[in-house]
Amino acid sequence: RDFNERCAQCSEVNWGLTDGGRFYCRSCHNVTERTREVVNTEFISNTRVQRISKGSRKQEKNDEGCEWYVCEGFQLILKKQAEALEALGVCSQMKDEILCNFWRHYLQKSKQAYCNRPAGETVKALSVCDSSTDVDSDPERPSLLHLLSVSESEGDLQTDCSFASSTTKISESTSVCSGSVDGSLYLLKNQKEKLRMTMPMTLSFCYMALLWLREPMTLSDLLRFVVEGHIPYLNVFQHFPEKMKLCGLDLKIFCVESWPAYEEVYNKMLELAAFLDLPRFPDITDSCFLHPDMLCMKYLMEANLPDELHNWTCRVVKKTCIGEVDFLTLVPGNKPTRKVKYDVLAVAVIVVVLKLLFLLDDHYEWLLSDFAEERNKNNKEGGPYFEFKKWYKVIKCSLDVEQKKLDEERAKCLWRCEKPLFYSAKKKSKVLKRRQMVVNLQNQFGKLSGSVRPAEKPNPSSFQLSWSEENTDGSCFHGHSLKGILQEKCGLLRAMNPDYWLGTVKLCNEKVCGHLAHYREVDFPQSYHFILRLFSFLLRIQPSYIHDEVCVIEHKLFNKKLCKKPKYNIGLRK
Amino acid sequence: SSHKHKLNFKRSKEVCLSYIQDAMLQKQWKRAAEFLTFYTETLEKDFSAEYMGPSEMIWRIGTEILCHHSHSSMKEFNSFIEQMKTLGVKRYLKVCLEHAFHLLCNGLIDEAYQNLSLAESWRFGEQTVIQDKEMKLIQAYRGLLDYYSWSKQKNILLEHGQDGFEDLSVEQEMHSCFRKAAVNLREIIKIPGVWDLFVKCYVDLLEFYGDHNEARQVLNEYAYNSKFPANPNAHVYLYQFLKRHGESKKTLVSALKILHDIVPSHELMIDFNTMLQKSKKRKKRRLGLEVIFAALDYAGWKENVKAWNCLARQMKQIVISEKHLDWIKQEWNSRKDWWPAFHFSRYLAKKNWQENESLSYEKALVAGILLGKDCKYFKYVSHRGCKAQVKRFRILKKFVNKHNPVYLRVSD
Numbered sequence: 001r002d003f004n005e006r007c008a009q010c011s012e013v014n015w016g017l018t019d020g021g022r023f024y025c026r027s028c029h030n031v032t033e034r035t036r037e038v039v040n041t042e043f044i045s046n047t048r049v050q051r052i053s054k055g056s057r058k059q060e061k062n063d064e065g066c067e068w069y070v071c072e073g074f075q076l077i078l079k080k081q082a083e084a085l086e087a088l089g090v091c092s093q094m095k096d097e098i099l100c101n102f103w104r105h106y107l108q109k110s111k112q113a114y115c116n117r118p119a120g121e122t123v124k125a126l127s128v129c130d131s132s133t134d135v136d137s138d139p140e141r142p143s144l145l146h147l148l149s150v151s152e153s154e155g156d157l158q159t160d161c162s163f164a165s166s167t168t169k170i171s172e173s174t175s176v177c178s179g180s181v182d183g184s185l186y187l188l189k190n191q192k193e194k195l196r197m198t199m200p201m202t203l204s205f206c207y208m209a210l211l212w213l214r215e216p217m218t219l220s221d222l223l224r225f226v227v228e229g230h231i232p233y234l235n236v237f238q239h240f241p242e243k244m245k246l247c248g249l250d251l252k253i254f255c256v257e258s259w260p261a262y263e264e265v266y267n268k269m270l271e272l273a274a275f276l277d278l279p280r281f282p283d284i285t286d287s288c289f290l291h292p293d294m295l296c297m298k299y300l301m302e303a304n305l306p307d308e309l310h311n312w313t314c315r316v317v318k319k320t321c322i323g324e325v326d327f328l329t330l331v332p333g334n335k336p337t338r339k340v341k342y343d344v345l346a347v348a349v350i351v352v353v354l355k356l357l358f359l360l361d362d363h364y365e366w367l368l369s370d371f372a373e374e375r376n377k378n379n380k381e382g383g384p385y386f387e388f389k390k391w392y393k394v395i396k397c398s399l400d401v402e403q404k405k406l407d408e409e410r411a412k413c414l415w416r417c418e419k420p421l422f423y424s425a426k427k428k429s430k431v432l433k434r435r436q437m438v439v440n441l442q443n444q445f446g447k448l449s450g451s452v453r454p455a456e457k458p459n460p461s462s463f464q465l466s467w468s469e470e471n472t473d474g475s476c477f478h479g480h481s482l483k484g485i486l487q488e489k490c491g492l493l494r495a496m497n498p499d500y501w502l503g504t505v506k507l508c509n510e511k512v513c514g515h516l517a518h519y520r521e522v523d524f525p526q527s528y529h530f531i532l533r534l535f536s537f538l539l540r541i542q543p544s545y546i547h548d549e550v551c552v553i554e555h556k557l558f559n560k561k562l563c564k565k566p567k568y569n570i571g572l573r574k
Numbered sequence: 575s576s577h578k579h580k581l582n583f584k585r586s587k588e589v590c591l592s593y594i595q596d597a598m599l600q601k602q603w604k605r606a607a608e609f610l611t612f613y614t615e616t617l618e619k620d621f622s623a624e625y626m627g628p629s630e631m632i633w634r635i636g637t638e639i640l641c642h643h644s645h646s647s648m649k650e651f652n653s654f655i656e657q658m659k660t661l662g663v664k665r666y667l668k669v670c671l672e673h674a675f676h677l678l679c680n681g682l683i684d685e686a687y688q689n690l691s692l693a694e695s696w697r698f699g700e701q702t703v704i705q706d707k708e709m710k711l712i713q714a715y716r717g718l719l720d721y722y723s724w725s726k727q728k729n730i731l732l733e734h735g736q737d738g739f740e741d742l743s744v745e746q747e748m749h750s751c752f753r754k755a756a757v758n759l760r761e762i763i764k765i766p767g768v769w770d771l772f773v774k775c776y777v778d779l780l781e782f783y784g785d786h787n788e789a790r791q792v793l794n795e796y797a798y799n800s801k802f803p804a805n806p807n808a809h810v811y812l813y814q815f816l817k818r819h820g821e822s823k824k825t826l827v828s829a830l831k832i833l834h835d836i837v838p839s840h841e842l843m844i845d846f847n848t849m850l851q852k853s854k855k856r857k858k859r860r861l862g863l864e865v866i867f868a869a870l871d872y873a874g875w876k877e878n879v880k881a882w883n884c885l886a887r888q889m890k891q892i893v894i895s896e897k898h899l900d901w902i903k904q905e906w907n908s909r910k911d912w913w914p915a916f917h918f919s920r921y922l923a924k925k926n927w928q929e930n931e932s933l934s935y936e937k938a939l940v941a942g943i944l945l946g947k948d949c950k951y952f953k954y955v956s957h958r959g960c961k962a963q964v965k966r967f968r969i970l971k972k973f974v975n976k977h978n979p980v981y982l983r984v985s986d
Binding site: 407408410415437441446 | 580581582583584586589590592593603604605607608609610611612614615617618632636639640643645646650653654657660661
């Protein structure tokens with residue numbers, strides 16, 4: 001049972017239910033007035049969570065704040081995010097059905113919606129052990145200071161010790177250490193089993209819903225939209241209603257100081273799917289956007305590569321069987337199988353194809369390019385042959401410009417917002433004064449900046465780089481032909497390049513070091529690094545992740561050769 | 575793991591700061607201001623996991639930008655600084671002091687004075703004790719400004735002469751400024767340091783009011799107290815004071831001795847040598863030679879006629895007396911390898927002759943003695959000089975020819 005209060009008579013926590021639905025203490029048979037409320041399975045979206053209340057909702061005497069639970073806050077956030085996704089074109093099913101069902105399911109599973117913890121007594125629960133077995137022993141109660149010093153992701157010690165001194169004794173009302181009712185509990189409990197909700201996890205929820213609906217938005221797209229501000233994440237608590245006051249530990253929960261990383265969101269999503277005991281997700285077939293054949297097309301276009309390469313990517317996909325439905329579809333909890341990152345996979349396929357055709361050893365691709373250039377001179381009919389050199393120049397130029405812009409944007413990121421936040425009421429005036437000063441300084445130096453800062457965010461777009469065939473300067477390579485680097489053999493067009501080098505001879509164990517292969521820029525050819533850099537920019541992930549995926553595909557592709565002759569040297573270069 | 579690539583608050587601000595620094599180094603003030611706008615957030619540290627200590631940086635960066643940006647005004651600067659003052663109590667006096675400097679550099683003396691006075695009256699528990707040094711500086715600079723007022727009033731009085739009762743108030747004010755200035759200036763120069771400006775002003779005040787003893791004591795302390803950092807100016811001030819008050823040669827010489835040790839190329843070396851040359855003591859004369867040779871080791875003296883004249887005179891005197899040629903030999907020993915190329919090349923002979931006849935005359939004399947009558951320099955100059963029928967060159971030629979053997983003794 002979920003009732004955790006100590007018995008008034010014998011101070012034990014050992015409850016049973018009478019026939020009348022009342023709780024009685026098994027040790028001393030003391031019957032309480034508490035009744036177990038019928039669990040309400042009706043879940044109306046956006047309403048406050050149902051719970052037992054001792055009386056009506058308490059109103060704070062000052063500031064007209066009200067009591068609210070952390071999960072209510074997250075619910076609001078998810079709602080906002082879903083609305084934003086809808087505005088981006090995602091179908092409305094997402095918000096009203098899928099996401100909200102997932103959320104409801106989560107609340108049920110993590111027992112945040114239906115627990116019998118009465119309002120106002122969360123404090124007492126601090127001293128009670130969570131597990132139902134060991135009731136008598138008083139577990140180590142971590143002090144509030146310890147609580148505060150553990151930050152969510154990095155475990156850095158907080159240096160602002162003045163906070164600790166400003167919190168008063170625990171025995172007072174709950175609003176002391178957090179605006180929310182259960183803020184302190186949230187951080188206190190070791191909630192491994194229960195999968196405590198965090199800000200990055202909201203994005204995991206979103207992605208999970210998107211994946212369920214097979215929407216044409218990859219995780220890298222989603223995260224990019226978050227950073228660009230199209231999906232609320234940073235300072236989203238600004239939109240909480242006035243009555244929901246944030247202070248103290250709430251800040252640790254809702255205020256983010258970093259952009260979520262791809263891996264983090266992705267892994268959490270998998271954890272979440274397993275936690276919720278979700279069944280097999282809807283099939284990813286070859287007509288889905290997330291299928292490698294489709295995604296490869298998208299990325300080929302964005303990378304300004306010839307459309308003809310698509311044939312090759314499809315061939316690789318087929319050969320390695322990564323286009324199979326069973327491979328692509330997510331089955332939560334199925335531990336052994338490696339889960340698919342669709343965007344990274346597609347990009348890796350393209351890299352493999354480029355390696356197949358151009359070798360990318362800082363030597364061959366340039367030779368090939370010169371060769372194609374020669375052939376181009378005699379090529380009068382049809383489209384021009386693709387020349388690696390020309391493509392490289394165009395892309396490098398654009399990439400450098402875009403990368404520079406991105407770096408500057410990152411430096412200009414504003415993390416704070418209008419809504420002032422403070423740990424405790426004592427600090428409020430200081431915080432407000434400081435905020436005012438910062439705003440003044442921003443105005444003063446903003447005027448001296450000269451340029452007018454564009455206030456609007458860039459229009460959300462699935463493509464970051466676009467190339468048009470109407471450009472007469474020849475900077476668009478989509479229509480270029482690969483004939484320049486292919487040769488006819490037995491009626492088939494084959495790559496001129498006979499060699500291939502593997503990114504790694506043996507795949508590493510992900511669990512041991514987090515990576516399947518180890519990528520260091522200096523160990524690999526410049527051209528290869530350039531390609532990785534390009535896709536790293538598009539996906540906003542580290543090159544090493546793409547490299548990992550490339551190695552996996554290579555090993556699948558050359559599996560027979562690798563198994564047959566383990567010493568067969570396929571021209572591994574460093 | 576991916577932590578170091580994770581884009582978080584701290585990393586984002588570090589990158590921002592590097593953009594500011596780059597822009598400042600390239601004097602792109604608009605760009606620096608732009609990025610500073612985004613950096614100011616770091617002041618709100620309430621829930622940041624790590625304290626970055628940005629307020630000093632923002633103060634310094636902001637000051638630089640506002641100093642150099644074409645569109646910024648004094649008013650803006652003042653308002654910015656006032657905000658900076660509230661940022662950190664540990665830095666309060668420092669900010670006040672630099673603010674005052676800035677105002678002075680822009681000619682706003684009254685405002686600077688007000689600022690300093692205000693800062694002087696600041697009290698903040700134990701911080702006042704910790705920031706004692708800055709407080710002393712603030713008082714010293716205020717004293718300096720008092721001196722400046724005193725000086726102005728003194729000049730007014732001197733202009734008007736003795737007449738007029740309206741001068742009485744000016745005189746009274748003048749005295750009050752003196753008192754205020756003296757108190758503060760005296761305090762600061764007690765502390766070991768480099769206080770050239772304060773010392774000068776203080777001594778000036780003391781001299782005006784006739785307290786020569788105190789002045790002398792102050793200057794002696796400043797120059798000879800080993801706790802104070804070695805400061806050539808201290809010796810210069812002392813020397814000038816002693817000279818003003820007609821002290822004996824002996825005293826003057828001893829005042830300049832340390833200066834010679836610290837700065838052999840100082841311009842006062844000429845005075846020093848002149849005094850030493852004339853001394854009856856052999857040791858002093860020897861020192862004189864050493865001093866003038868040392869001075870001429872420096873490129874800045876190459877074309878100084880007076881210096882060459884001193885050297886020439888002394889060398890001539892030695893040669894004629896035929897005593898102490900070994901002095902010349904000693905001095906020349908370490909210089910014979912490089913002085914010829916440094917001072918006595920043919921190119922220089924031509925140049926000196928064309929530009930400055932007196933210079934070439936003096937140098938030729940020296941060259942003739944040290945390098946003999948056949949050396950390039952002497953030959954060229956004396957030849958030209960005689961050709962131009964300038965009397966002294968003929969005398970010079972005769973002299974060098976007569977004493978040619980000296981060169982042989984000197985240069986072996």
